Amino acid sequence: MKLPELPLNDALMIEGLIPHRWPMVLLDTILSFDSHNICTGYTIPKDSIFLKNGSFTEAGILEHMAQSAAAYMGYSAFALNENPYIGFIGAIKKATIIRLPKVSERIETEVEILYNAMGMLMIKCETCLQEEIIASSEMKTVLQP
Template sequence: MSDSNSIFDKDFVENLIPQKFPFVMVDKLLMFSENEITAGFTVPENNIFVKDGIFQEAGLIEHMAQSVALYTGYEYFLKQEPAPTGYIGAIKTIEILQLPKLGEEIETTVTILHEFMGVTLVDIVVKLNDKEIARSQMKTVLAN
């Protein structure tokens, strides 16, 4: 999936989220619109959540949350304002069907369902080679 607003510069993408190396789990912004973002991540060898060549569940969940953070960070970048820090407020549902391997690229689409007073409810779908491998519904909360 590529779009005219795709961003493949890892350093630029990292500057849009509050996390820093070695805790960065997004490296591409593939698509952005008013209520949706698609983020990408190629699982690197030096990732703290890789065990025996497999990206672990905790890393996949963190990748989902950082995909939401990337949405917020890019939204604020477009407004030329500093992005606030956010937190996972709740994970309503999560289903992990498959874990990606070292070197594989996942694409995660976050759909904003509702935003109100710093609380955002999102649907998240993670794909590997166009096959859904995980999904979640989360609430994120912006820090005051």
């Protein structure tokens, strides 16, 4: 099966790569993908369940990072003609939130895969707003057997 062309901004195709459904989908674009990285984008909508006082919350940013990792696994599975994997955040460490994006602002997240074996991913994430890093974290995610 042929991989979707990037950048990918087809909502149904993205939903097919991750285990989330509206209103929990926090990705609207896959910008780039390779064997150790994925870059995703998300424009903060006015009806997001992760808004507080007009800003996207810390929990929203961390969930967006985790969904970016899920998109990496889903895109990888698609390349192998497999179903997307279901995973869970196992641990978050070194999470730093510098600034919260507002409604209509666009964030982009770069996920680097540090470790991927035996159903566990260790990832490093950086979220930017107009090339300014506004959040970073390291996470462990665990895939459902």
